Amino acid sequence: MARHNLGTVVRFEFFRTITKRRFWVATLFVPVVLIVVFSLVFVSNNSREQSEAAQKDAHFSFEYTDASGVVLPSVVESFGGTLAPSTEAGVAAVKAGTLDAFFAYPAEPASQKIRVFGADIGVFNNGEYSSVAQSILQTSAAERLGSPELTQIAAGDLTTNTVTFSNGNVSGGFNGVLPPLVFLAIFYAVILLLGNQMLSATLEEKENRVTEMILTTINPTSLILGKIVSLLFIGIVQMAVFALPFVLGYLFFRSQLNIPNLDLAALTFDPQQMIVGALILLGGFALFTGTLVALGAAMPTVKDAGPIYGALMILIFVPFYTISLIISDPTALIVQIFTFFPYSAPVTALLRNAFGTLPLWQAIVIIAELWILAALVLRLAVRLFRYGSIEYSRKISIRDALRPTRQPVKQPVTSRELPPVTRT
Known part of the structure; x- marks a missing residue:
């Protein structure tokens, strides 16, 4: 029954979201703007080329x-x-x-x-x-x-060919940095695109006063997991739509838009970096998703959750203020703090992994930290959603939600406790 509920929740949440007009308005806004910009650049470049030819x-x-x-x-x-x-x-x-x-x-x-x-x-x-x-x-x-x-x-029209070595082998240089950096780009895209939907995943039911009816038919764990999985699928749809203008521009209008040619054969794919990057990406996504879902379950309205949501979004940009240290001096104290602090770890660790300054033992610690904490936060989100199902006007106390619930023990009724019978 739980599996059936999980699949039902995933299908319902996914199709409910993608069939809304506002979802496609928000999703297509950026691609449409990019297409308009690309078109203007294309027309401007043609005009400039004609002007230069005339000159x-x-x-x-x-x-x-x-x-x-x-x-x-x-x-x-x-x-x-x-x-x-x-x-x-x-x-x-x-x-x-x-x-x-x-x-x-x-x-x-x-x-x-x-x-x-x-x-x-x-x-x-x-x-x-x-x-x-x-x-x-x-x-x-x-x-x-x-x-x-x-x-x-x-x-000064000179060219050079630089070959660098790491541990006796030829290193990939910048071509080896690009593939792992894709995981960082995906992380930012997913969190920024789906942050509001993660937050409102449980708040919508509470604001509509329907959580009690939902919990009578669906297990809370299946409901939360279904919402998270549906958010992942929605993120894939949005990223595909966002990437479409770039792909079309690169394939068909590369010369007109002055886009440099990317030699995919020159890229270096290090298996360890790619595996570590994928695991950190998934762990960071699970942690932020679980945290935002738990925040939505604990707060009565989106307005109340706004300040904490803003603080979480700031945390994923804070490491960029120390990006020079992350690249040049990864052993610095502030870099180590950002590397192991859970909510700044995904960005910092993905940067260090791309530039080859993340040792394997640190990568293992960070991956374990993210996945374990994500599982704990997910359990907390389920507990908060179950506990706060009837709390529509106040914030849920985490202490109260984690406190074990005890059912009162029924005592046998004795004759002394029976009310006196009056005869009429």
């Missing part, structure tokens, strides 16, 4: 003077420019409107600024004067070097 094709008349001796006349001619008689003459021609632009190259271009004068063609289009002036100087300098290799070195 490349556009030609304007210009003259120059060169006090450095670096600029080559042949390069200037390829850009359509000529040498000016003097700086004063070039500036005067621009002012008179007979010349579009004039460039005055200083004696030391590396430390002095190039003076550019031009006709105003718009705030965003005036930049093409400086671009052409710089291109002429850079092209001239490259041709004077006379070597493509030296030109590349001078331009």
